[in-house]
Amino acid sequence: MPTARTIGVALLLASSCGTWLSAQSRNANWLTECSLSFNTAGTSLATLPVDYQTNGLTISDPNAHLMLTIGGAGSSEPIGILDNTFQPIANHPPTDFWLHNMTPNNAVFIPVPGHPERTFLFFHRSFSFDVRKYGWLEIGPDGPGGQLRMTDIGLQYFMLNPAIKCTGIAHANGEDYWFITQAVGTNEVHAFRIGDLGVEEGPVISPGGVLIDEQHKNGMMVASLQGDHLVSEAYDQLNQTLPTFELYAFDPSTGQATYEHTFEGLSGTHWGAEFSPSGRFLYFLRGENLAGAHSHTIYQYDLMAPDLEASRVVVDTHDNFLGGTASVNNNLCLAPDGRIYANRYPISSFAIINFPDEAAPACAYEEDGILLDSCTVGVPQPLKYYHDDAALGVTALERPALRVWPNPVMEQGVVSGVDDGQIQLRWCDALGRVIQEGTSLAQDGRVSLDVQSLPSGAYVLNVMPKNGMPASVRVSVMH
Numbered sequence: 007m008p009t010a011r012t013i014g015v016a017l018l019l020a021s022s023c024g025t026w027l028s029a030q031s032r033n034a035n036w037l038t039e040c041s042l043s044f045n046t047a048g049t050s051l052a053t054l055p056v057d058y059q060t061n062g063l064t065i066s067d068p069n070a071h072l073m074l075t076i077g078g079a080g081s082s083e084p085i086g087i088l089d090n091t092f093q094p095i096a097n098h099p100p101t102d103f104w105l106h107n108m109t110p111n112n113a114v115f116i117p118v119p120g121h122p123e124r125t126f127l128f129f130h131r132s133f134s135f136d137v138r139k140y141g142w143l144e145i146g147p148d149g150p151g152g153q154l155r156m157t158d159i160g161l162q163y164f165m166l167n168p169a170i171k172c173t174g175i176a177h178a179n180g181e182d183y184w185f186i187t188q189a190v191g192t193n194e195v196h197a198f199r200i201g202d203l204g205v206e207e208g209p210v211i212s213p214g215g216v217l218i219d220e221q222h223k224n225g226m227m228v229a230s231l232q233g234d235h236l237v238s239e240a241y242d243q244l245n246q247t248l249p250t251f252e253l254y255a256f257d258p259s260t261g262q263a264t265y266e267h268t269f270e271g272l273s274g275t276h277w278g279a280e281f282s283p284s285g286r287f288l289y290f291l292r293g294e295n296l297a298g299a300h301s302h303t304i305y306q307y308d309l310m311a312p313d314l315e316a317s318r319v320v321v322d323t324h325d326n327f328l329g330g331t332a333s334v335n336n337n338l339c340l341a342p343d344g345r346i347y348a349n350r351y352p353i354s355s356f357a358i359i360n361f362p363d364e365a366a367p368a369c370a371y372e373e374d375g376i377l378l379d380s381c382t383v384g385v386p387q388p389l390k391y392y393h394d395d396a397a398l399g400v401t402a403l404e405r406p407a408l409r410v411w412p413n414p415v416m417e418q419g420v421v422s423g424v425d426d427g428q429i430q431l432r433w434c435d436a437l438g439r440v441i442q443e444g445t446s447l448a449q450d451g452r453v454s455l456d457v458q459s460l461p462s463g464a465y466v467l468n469v470m471p472k473n474g475m476p477a478s479v480r481v482s483v484m485h
Contacts, residue, residue, distance in 0.1 A: 032117070033388045034066035034342055037075055040381035042356075044342040045070040051379060055092055061085075061108060062384040065115035065125055070342075074115060074125060074145060074154070076108050087127065087145070089154045095145060096155030104131040110387040111226045111336060114174045117392060119181045119202045123147055126200065128185050130170055131163075136220075140165040140172070140187060142204055164198065164205045167191070169218050169240075171225040174200075174389040175233040178259035178464035179482045180413040181393060182206075186256075186263075188214070188238065190223050195238070195254065197261035210261030215252045215268055216240050225249070226336045230281040231390040233258045235309075237279045237288065247273050247294065253314075259464030259482065269307075270315055276302075278338030278385070280346050282362035286310055287369075289321070289359065291338050291348055304348065304359075306366045319366045321359070324373065339385035347375070349385050354378040408469060410455070414482035419455040421479065424448045425471040432468040433460060433481075441465070457483045 036042045037060045041052045054060075060077030067073045072090040085105045086094040099105075112130035124146040132138045141163040149155040169188040177183055183200040193215060198208035216222065218240060225239035236254040253267040269290075276293030286309055293302040304321040311317035337349040340362070348357035358375030361368060408423045425448065432443040442460060446453050448471070455467075460483050468478045 032066050032068070032073075032115075032392050033339075033386060033390075034070035035064050035072040035075075036062065036339075036383050036386055037064055037072075037077070038062055038382050038384045040378065040383060041072075042376070042378070042383045043070065043072075049343065049376070051376070053381065058092060060088075061110065062386050063108060063110050063113055063115070064386060065117075065388070068122065074127075076105065076113070087156070096149040096153050097157075099143060099156055099161055104129065107132065110385075111224075112170045112172060114172055114185070114388065116174050116183050116185065116200055116389065118144065118146075119183065119200070119393070121146070121202060126204065128172065128174070130168065130172070136167075138167050138170070138190075139163045140168050140185075144204070159204070162204060165189075165196065165209070168196070169223045169225065171227050171238070173227040173229045173236070173387065175229050175256065175258055176389065176391045176393055176480075178233075178257075178480050180410065180480055183389070184233075184258065184261055186227060186229075186236070188218050188227075190218050190220065193217050195236075195263040197256075197263065199261060208261065212254075212263035212265075214238070214254065214263065214265045216250045222250070226277070226279070226387065228279045228281070228336060228387065229256070229390055230285040231283055231340065232285050233391060235281065235285060236263060237281075239277060239279065247275055249274075249277060251279065251290070253288070253309075257464075258480070267314055272305075274303075276337060278336050278348060280336075280338035280340055280362075282346070283340065283344055284363050287362060287365070289338055289346060289362065293337070304357075304371065306369065308365065321366045321369060322357070322371045322373070336387045337385060339387065340390065345375075347385055349383075354380050354382060356383065408467075408477050408479035410467070410479055410481050414484040415455060415457050416484055417456070417458050419457065419481075420452050421455055421467065421469065422452045423477070424451055424453055424469050426451065427471060429453050430468075430470040431455075432470065434466045434468065435463065455481075457481075458485075461485075 034044045043050050060075050064075040065073050075088050078085040086101055114128050116126045118124035126142050128142045141161050143161050144157040144159050146157050167190050169190055172187040175184045185198045185200055189196055195212045195214050196209035198205045221243050222240040224241040228237045236256050238252050240250040242248050251269040255264040274292035274294040278291035280289050288307045290305045303323040306319045306321050308317035340346050346359040346362045355374045356376040358372045360370035410421050429446050429448045433441045435441050462483050462485050465481050466478050467481045
């Protein structure tokens with residue numbers, strides 16, 4: 007079993023390879039009672055229609071405009087799938103209890119590969135106390151005037167009795183995505199490849215740590231920006247103060263998850279988990295009600311440390327204040343501006359970790375980072391990286407957007423979106439090791455690729471202009 011030292015070595019190699027990822031584009035609007043938006047004008051706060059409520063499950067288009075959300079007008083209207091005018095989509099699925107139970111922990115929007123105007127909604131649905139399924143539906147601009155509607159494919163189900171938690175990760179082939187959950191009655195992680203026809207492959211089954219029984223079926227799954235690591239929580243419904251958190255390595259090219267570590271000494275009832283943008287640091291938020299008061303603590307772990315548990319540092323602890331997190335759902339999220347936001351519900355503010363890739367206290371925790379004007383905003387738990395990323399102009403993660411064609415590359419290819427002039431090309435494998443590097447000349451924003459000497463597999467191509475901004479892109483090589 008890999009140790010924390012193994013994790014650290016892999017991350018150190020990855021960092022020496024110098025990967026840079028472009029900005030998130032579809033995690034730009036966070037909604038509950040109001041809207042916090044990350045757009046080209048900066049971070050802005052807006053109110054929603056009267057009595058409007060949503061669970062925080064949203065997706066935004068590449069220009070940072072709200073596309074879809076799950077919500078409704080409180081008790082006056084049923085919860086439904088709404089467009090950016092907060093109206094139900096056309097050809098709406100039957101509105102029953104499964105939509106009311108949908109959260110960012112057990113559902114996720116995934117773009118349809120090759121069709122950025124279309125979206126899959128993957129959701130968990132309970133049919134009875136002991137019968138549960140994961141399913142999906144497709145939403146596209148198929149109505150009059152391009153109105154969003156559920157397509158005629160309808161509801162599709164593909165997994166029986168899963169755990170009530172999931173996430174999504176971009177596939178290493180540059181087109182598809184992975185939908186990831188766990189299976190009740192096992193310790194297995196299940197990954198399904200999502201193509202333009204929906205679930206097209208899987209499950210890829212990987213043994214893990216704790217047994218996911220009926221008592222531990224709830225929880226959350228959180229992926230790193232690079233998609234190479236996962237945190238899975240198994241929430242103990244009987245002893246609610248003792249959840250189990252496990253760390254997995256994930257291979258975006260194969261869908262295989264490798265169990266690496268179970269965190270020790272974490273207790274509490276309200277939780278959050280999030281990776282720093284580089285993937286080096288992992289943060290946990292612990293909240294707990296104590297004798298009518300509330301306390302929370304934010305921890306930082308260094309995944310490059312030789313002893314992972316010994317690397318734990320308290321970023322902030324705040325006791326005996328009114329409020330704090332009030333949900334077992336995730337309460338930390340990496341935003342498009344490169345900072346990590348901590349939900350302080352019912353306090354009307356977000357705490358912010360301003361520099362999450364710095365060791366505490368240099369990570370600069372700010373208790374009242376954004377005041378929310380008497381409304382509450384929950385954090386989503388979206389995909390972290392999309393193949394059609396577009397820079398929002400407000401993010402520390404912003405880099406030039408590279409495109410590789412074809413992808414996979416068999417012998418020759420082209421990468422576009424680079425600065426003209428002399429370019430250094432560095433090919434890194436899934437462990438971050440430099441496999442090949444050299445120089446080439448870019449013209450008209452394009453540079454040719456020759457992969458004949460590279461073995462078939464998944465790589466990160468780092469493009470480093472002599473006088474420009476470095477960037478990176480995932481490339482699959484297939485001979």
